[in-house]
Amino acid sequence: MTLKELAASLKLSPTTVSRALNGYPEVNAKTRKRVSDAAEQANYHPNTRAKSLATGRTHAIGHVIPLSDSHEIVNPVFADFIAGAGETYSRNGYEMVLSMVPDADEEQAYRNMIARGAVDGMIVHGPKLNDPRIALLTQLRVPFVVHGRSSGIIAPYSWLDINNKRSFRRATEFLLQLGHRRIALINGLETMDFAMRRRAGYLQALQDAGVPHDPALMRQAEMTEVFGHKAATELMRLPDPPTAFLSSSMLVAYGLRRALVDQNVALGRDVSVITHDDDLSYLPNGNDVPLFTATRSSVREAGRKAAEMLLQQIKSPDRPPETCLMETTLIVGESTGAAPR
Known part of the structure; x- marks a missing residue:
């Protein structure tokens, strides 16, 4: 079916049908829906090349x-x-x-x-x-x-x-309310804006609580499972290891969890972890009960x-x-x- 044939079947001009299909605001919502439904029923798809020539856009x-x-x-x-x-x-x-x-x-x-x-x-x-x-x-x-x-x-x-800064400030505040004072940050690369903001939120929460930050508890790198495992392993071997971790991604958190299991440390009892969860389709955070406490955004x-x-x-x-x-x-x-x- 051509555009002219679709327009004729609806008793509308081809221009009106074209504008309706392209979402132009001057075509009222009722007409746009009528045209859209008819196009779907007729399996009509506009010719991309012709559409580009007519509109000056590549789509x-x-x-x-x-x-x-x-x-x-x-x-x-x-x-x-x-x-x-x-x-x-x-x-x-x-x-x-x-x-x-x-x-x-x-x-x-x-x-x-x-x-x-x-x-x-x-x-x-x-x-x-x-x-x-x-x-x-x-x-x-x-x-x-x-x-x-x-x-x-x-x-x-x-x-x-x-809101990366507020997100990690709230997560740090949550850990502080649970009594944690040795809180580690396993962050993404801090040349990236999101990681810089997460670090700022973490530091702000510590400062507001009067808890000095310890540079030895901060790590940054590409966010991978291997990085999470390596960073957590190093941090848990410190003379005064952290009692809680902030992780910048679920991948990092899974590596962190593996490091804790290696050292017979119980997640949620001996050491607490909060991670950022991007709500990924292929990496769910547990089933009915979330495995990780997390700052979540899809x-x-x-x-x-x-x-x-x-x-x-x-x-x-x-x-x-x-x-x-x-x-x-x-x-x-x-x-x-x-x-x-």
């Missing part, structure tokens, strides 16, 4: 993925974010363009993708402090949304982030929301930058208890 969103083991973009969390974003793209007739490049070629990859007119917008992953990609994309005048934030950037830009939902924000920017290029700060929920599981006497 594609770009994601540049640097190939490196020195930053958090390689974390499996990325897959769930992409799954969430992909749901939004598919629902709105957009496709995803992934460009996998070495670190050194990342800036040129953005320039090439935009110069070719291959995408209508970009999502930026893994922001660092003073991230130069934000200035680059602003200069290139392409719609973009940053998954996370970049401290040090003054100019406004669109971003979606979780990264898949973050992907959906970031994609929605970007598509709104593409539809309305003159709208000001939009921001979204998602709060985490503290879920109490089996991994926390009162500090041992």
